[in-house]
Structure formats: C-alpha cells, structure tokens
Amino acid sequence: MCISFPGRIIAFKEDDCLAVIEIGGTRREVSLDLLDEPVTLNDYLLCHAGFAIHKIDAEEAEKSLALLQEIIDNEIY
Amino acid sequence: MKFIDEYRSPALVSGLLLRIKKKAALLSRTITIMEVCGSHTTAIGRFGIRRLLPENIRLVSGPGCPVCVTSTQDIDQALWLASRPDTLFTSYGDLLRVPGSHGNSLEKIRATGAQVKTVHSALEALTLAQTHPDQKVVFMGIGFETTSPTVAAAVLKAEKLNLNNFSIFCSHKLMPPVMRLLLDEQELALDGFLCPGHVSTIIGTKVYEFITDSGRAAAVTGFEPVDILEGIYLILEELTNGISKVRLQYQRGVNSQGNPKARELLHEVFEPATVNWRGLGQIPDSGLTLRKEFSAFDAGCHFVIPEIESQTNSSCRCGEVLRGLIEPAACKMFGSTCTPNNPFGPCMVSNEGSCAAAFRYPAH
Ligand code: SF4
Numbered sequence: 001m002c003i004s005f006p007g008r009i010i011a012f013k014e015d016d017c018l019a020v021i022e023i024g025g026t027r028r029e030v031s032l033d034l035l036d037e038p039v040t041l042n043d044y045l046l047c048h049a050g051f052a053i054h055k056i057d058a059e060e061a062e063k064s065l066a067l068l069q070e071i072i073d074n075e076i077y
Numbered sequence: 078m079k080f081i082d083e084y085r086s087p088a089l090v091s092g093l094l095l096r097i098k099k100k101a102a103l104l105s106r107t108i109t110i111m112e113v114c115g116s117h118t119t120a121i122g123r124f125g126i127r128r129l130l131p132e133n134i135r136l137v138s139g140p141g142c143p144v145c146v147t148s149t150q151d152i153d154q155a156l157w158l159a160s161r162p163d164t165l166f167t168s169y170g171d172l173l174r175v176p177g178s179h180g181n182s183l184e185k186i187r188a189t190g191a192q193v194k195t196v197h198s199a200l201e202a203l204t205l206a207q208t209h210p211d212q213k214v215v216f217m218g219i220g221f222e223t224t225s226p227t228v229a230a231a232v233l234k235a236e237k238l239n240l241n242n243f244s245i246f247c248s249h250k251l252m253p254p255v256m257r258l259l260l261d262e263q264e265l266a267l268d269g270f271l272c273p274g275h276v277s278t279i280i281g282t283k284v285y286e287f288i289t290d291s292g293r294a295a296a297v298t299g300f301e302p303v304d305i306l307e308g309i310y311l312i313l314e315e316l317t318n319g320i321s322k323v324r325l326q327y328q329r330g331v332n333s334q335g336n337p338k339a340r341e342l343l344h345e346v347f348e349p350a351t352v353n354w355r356g357l358g359q360i361p362d363s364g365l366t367l368r369k370e371f372s373a374f375d376a377g378c379h380f381v382i383p384e385i386e387s388q389t390n391s392s393c394r395c396g397e398v399l400r401g402l403i404e405p406a407a408c409k410m411f412g413s414t415c416t417p418n419n420p421f422g423p424c425m426v427s428n429e430g431s432c433a434a435a436f437r438y439p440a441h
Binding site: 003004006008023024031033034035036044046048049050051053054056057060061064065068069072073 | 197
C-alpha cells in the first residue's frame with residue numbers, strides 16, 4: 001500500500017502548509033497538518049500518504065548509529 | 078539515500094548477526110517472533126532475513142497488511158458503491174485487485190464502465206471532489222494508525238471547504254487490539270513482537286506494555302536490515318535477561334510519546350468500533366468509524382449501503398496465514414493457481430501480503 005519514506009525539505013508552499021520533499025532524486029509534496037513541531041529547510045521528514053508524520057532528529061539518529069557501530073566493533077553486545 | 082543506506086551497511090549487518098547467533102545459543106528452545114506490519118513482511122522477505130537467522134529463531138508474519146485484513150464484505154460493499162452511476166470511487170492501488178464474493182474486483186468493474194480511480198492519499202481524493210462537483214467522490218480508507226490520521230485531516234479539510242460530494246467508506250483498523258488477541262493464541266505461542274515502526278510513530282511505545290506485562294518481548298522496529306536485526310537482537314536480550322520493558326529500536330522514526338497532534342485529529346474525527354477482520358472475525362473496538370459530528374462525510378450517510386451476505390472462497394487460506402498459523406506455501410494454491418499475476422486471495426494481491434512476499438522471495 002502506501003509506504004512511509006524519509007525525505008528532505010527543499011521548499012515550502014501554500015503559506016508553509018505544504019513542503020516539497022526530495023527522496024532519491026524524486027520530489028513529492030506533503031501536507032504539514034499532522035506535525036506539531038516547527039520544521040525548516042533541509043529537515044528530514046517521515047512521509048506517509050501525502051502527509052509528513054514525523055520530523056527525524058538527524059543528530060540523534062547519527063549518534064545512535066555511531067553507538068551501534070561502536071558496540072559492534074567492541075563486541076559489547 | 079540518507080536514513081536508508083546507512084541502515085543497509087554490510088558491516089553492521091554481519092556484526093549484528095554474530096551477536097544474534099551468540100544470544101540465540103543461550104536459548105534452550107526455538108522462539109517465535111511475529112511482525113505485524115506489512116512493510117516488515119516485505120523487508121524481511123526482500124533482504125532474506127529468515128535465511129540469515131539461527132535455526133532456533135522463527136519469524137512469523139501477522140495481520141499487518143491493510144489490504145489483506147479487509148473483509149470480503151467490505152470489498153463487496155465497495156463494489157456496490159463503485160457501481161452507483163454517479164459515484165467516483167477512489168482508493169489505494171492494491172485494494173483494486175482484491176476479489177469480492179463472486180470473483181469481481183474494483184479493477185474488473187472499472188473495465189466494464191464503473192468509475193474507479195487509484196489515489197495515493199485521501200487528499201488526492203478530496204481534490205477530485207473539488208474538480209468533479211457533479212460526482213459523489215467516495216474514498217475507501219484502509220490502513221492502521223499511520224494512515225487514519227491522514228484521512229482525518231482530509232475530512233477536516235473537506236469540512237472547512239464545505240464540500241458536500243466527498244465521503245469516506247471507512248475500513249480503518251487499529252493495531253493493539255489484534256496484537257492482544259494474537260498474544261493469547263495458544264497455537265502460536267508467541268515469544269515477542271517486532272512492533273510496527275510507523276504505527277508507533279503515531280501511537281508511541283507505551284501502548285505495547287500489555288505485551289511485556291504478559292511476559293513477552295516487544296521491540297518497536299524500523300524497516301531496513303540493520304533495524305530489523307537490531308530489533309530481533311533486543312528481543313533476544315529481553316528473553317535471555319528477563320523481560321524489562323518495551324524496547325525502542327526505531328529511534329529516528331518514533332518518539333516514545335508518539336505524535337499527539339496526529340492522534341488528536343484521529344480522535345476528533347473517528348471513534349473506535351467493532352469491525353470484521355478477514356480471517357480473524359469480529360474484534361471489539363479494533364476499527365474506526367466516523368463520529369456523528371462528521372456523518373456528512375460518511376459514505377454510509379450518502380448511500381444506503383446494503384448488508385451483503387459475503388462468501389469467502391474456502392480454498393484460500395489467508396485467514397490462517399494472517400494469524401501466523403501456516404506459512405503461505407502450506408496453501409495448495411500457492412504458486413500454482415495463485416500467483417501475484419493471478420491472485421486468488423488478498424495475501425497474494427498486495428505487495429505487503431505474506432503470500433506475495435513468500436512468492437517473490439522464496440525462503441529456501
Ligand atoms: S496462496 Fe493464494 S489462495 Fe493461498 S492463502 Fe495465499 S492468497 Fe490465499
């Protein structure tokens with residue numbers, strides 16, 4: 001059915017109610033009506049069925065990925 | 078692609094597999110983990126995850142594909158609605174191929190003149206209602222908590238625009254009630270759930286505490302190989318160290334409190350209802366219906382939809398597949414009379430269906 005995907009905001013439209021999202025070279029428009037936090041250009045959003053449903057905390061994501069790498073490298077797991 | 082490619086790293090995958098093997102060796106029996114999201118089912122098949130796991134970890138697929146769990150009666154009623162002369166019937170593409178009681182599908186009746194259109198979102202259907210004022214545009218809403226808030230937002234927009242030719246034929250379902258049911262299924266004997274990542278984006282992680290309270294493991298998991306393997310690892314950790322809490326693997330996609338705004342819109346427009354699931358029957362408060370205040374946007378108020386005596390083809394075993402009781406290949410029709418090009422049941426129609434995933438990505 002409709003999958004969810006992470007995309008980067010490259011523009012805003014219609015008084016900032018819509019964001020233009022880029023994912024792997026393709027562009028989609030998504031409504032921001034379901035988000036309750038402010039977003040800015042270059043933020044990454046999880047998008048589903050024409051709506052952004054979550055803002056990805058890029059810094060947090062990078063940190064936890066680095067932590068996973070470290071855990072695996074040092075065989076802490 | 079950012080937030081996708083990093084989670085397919087071969088080094089992380091092999092590192093996680095090694096950890097999983099070590100942990101699994103501590104188990105004295107075979108454990109069963111169920112995923113209840115269609116996107117998980119597809120990803121597990123596509124990345125060949127079953128083949129990589131130690132023998133004593135069994136992954137089974139549950140009722141996570143929205144198209145598959147839609148009852149035959151809902152399909153029959155959709156066919157009835159789509160056949161009305163002044164209706165423009167819209168829904169997601171996969172649903173159009175699901176056969177109803179008598180072998181008809183929305184796709185087939187479209188070929189004979191019914192107005193049926195594929196859309197990617199409820200907003201697209203709403204735009205059609207604006208551009209086709211002389212037609213009654215019906216949007217068939219299916220899907221779980223990830224999708225229903227998007228339909229709620231579309232209904233609120235339609236209200237604002239004073240649209241009177243837009244309505245929802247609601248077949249939305251809720252995930253926790255069906256998980257509760259499966260947890261008690263003796264034959265399944267589940268040890269844990271890979272909880273659906275994007276449903277959790279909306280509902281958060283606390284709702285799954287009934288799983289850990291019952292002594293089983295729960296890990297809210299993302300959709301790339303590293304996510305799924307880490308989710309499985311966290312479940313193993315819970316099972317070997319003792320169940321402590323709902324684990325959140327998919328941190329980049331889920332806040333523990335979910336998305337309160339989306340939930341607010343969802344509850345403003347919809348309320349829980351007892352609905353019929355394919356293969357699982359009626360489950361109390363496991364679906365959604367439009368609240369009275371929004372009945373102007375309920376297809377059931379625009380049309381007198383008949384109660385249809387539906388018949389589900391008895392040789393299709395989707396019901397057992399959806400409950401995780403049999404593997405798709407155990408169905409006699411699998412791969413012979415039933416294939417993705419010529420699907421017999423919904424689990425083969427939808428890309429996210431267990432039968433379609435098993436056909437495209439054979440486990441052996
Ligand atoms: S293989 Fe086809 S007929 Fe058999 S259970 Fe799956 S969808 Fe139904």
